[in-house]
Amino acid sequence: MQILLSSPGTRRFLFQDKSSDFPEAHLWYSTQEVVRALWLFLDAGNDLRGSLTYRYDLVDLTRQVLSKLANQVYRDAMIAFRRKDARALNLHGQKFLQIIKDIDVLLASDDNFLLGTWLESAKKLAADPSDMKLYEWNARTQVTMWYDTTTTNQSQLHDYANKFWSGLLEDYYLPRASTYFGHLTKSLEENKNFKLTEWRKRMDSLLKQMASGYEDLSCEGQGRCSCYRKSVGFYSLGALLILGSTEKP
Template sequence: MEGIEQNPVMYDLMSEMAFQHSPVDVKAWIDLYSRRRYGRFVQPMQDAWNILYHTIYNCTDGAYDKNRDVIVSFPDVDPNSISTLQTVLNDVHEQYGKRYLRRAILEEPNDSYDKPHLWYSTSEVIHALKLFLESGNQLSDSSTYRYDLIDLTRQALAKYANELFLDAIEAYKLDDLHAVAHLSEKFLGLVEDLDMLLGCHDGFLLGPWIESAKELAQDEDQERQFEWNARTQITMWFDNTELEASLLRDYGNKYWSGLLRDYYGPRAAIYFKYLTESLEEGKGFDLKAWRREWIKLTNSWQSSRNVFPVKSTGNALNVSQWLFEKYLQDLGSHDH
């Protein structure tokens, strides 16, 4: 399950290549993909997939670890060790027939926090999402369309959440308590909203993962153990101490409804609580207290037995449209 059952387009192409006798023209293959996947041709969808082909599915910088967004891989460091990005506009370049301002990223050295990887124009991806939404009236009866719509909305919102987090860190360094409180609340609200979105499709639910593990058990003790195993694999392996997390944490992270609301959100809230207390009391960030509390939260969550839905609810198109208007609509004209 580590990295499997996501990015269907990659598995579709990979499986087809076994039957090809010559190199695949990926651009031509993508041009036919949306018709095959959704059962009909819709021009905005083909345009959207061409954007995704040139952006999200076109990483050429050699980086391999791309699933380290803040929501699902929260930094376990002192906020003062996190450098905030500075961007300068230094030239204009042509890309796909359009002109873009190229940005040079300036970072402080010796950053102990490995920032989430970003290799594409976020504004272009937001535009692709807009095209997905425009196609909804024609395609919303397709389960594969709803899956891809949720996945793309999730991707755009995850990158936006990364920026909210860095904005909160910058506000903390400026001793701006009001801004930290506002940005923290916005980040946590986004996590709740994202959990609701993911709950609109069976492919993004935590419940089936846990229930499938429990179904393998032959008695109550095994069921408890198998559920603990399932919860541990997607959070943190159990070789932590009270103040030191396992190195194997969040490596199997998932954007699953239930996991965001029940675990990732509460974990982030603990960090923001200590940011706020640091400013209110005029003291340094209590790294030990933060670690003690989030590790305890994790171990408690791993041993808990609460039940999560195995069937989706909600209208994926309506929720995606609402979240687009709430968070992304004003960001589509520039990278963030």
């Protein structure tokens, strides 16, 4: 059951699942409303498929529905960890990683959801190669863990500017999540507490790899290819079916 809570001192509201005593992430809107919105968007596809704004919103909305699915899978993984069920943890962990891969492919279909676009906009401001490297480093660091992260302590601003961009999910969030689930599994196998410091050291290494990368990334979405246009519809319908919404609103 989802209940509506007010955010103190603001006019914002959030939904919180109270169907169990397991801690839940705050949701600014209900899963049911997002699913309903995606159904309505798909229904409008025949008339609006040529509109760039429609395609943008369809990708963004499908991304949100897949994120809702990821929330459920992550919750199942945490329940499995608490129950010390290594097999279930591995199953849900693999599902979670696959969702990250699927979202990355989906986002690659539109120019507006690419890490490469962000990096190129920063590099274009540079006056020389030295500045270009510095600006790209700043651009990469800003959307990940920020500059003051240390080997064992995260920046208080970590993930403050997180983005759903193709390239960022595959190259940063995917290995980050994979490492996290790997450490969870290891703690169950060894019957020991989760080694937070070791995981953060590994995270620091991943961050440095991400921040120091200077490879050229695409600034052009692959939505012009028929295979990618079909993938948007595939992920849209797939997400709805997996979330249990087999009937249109």
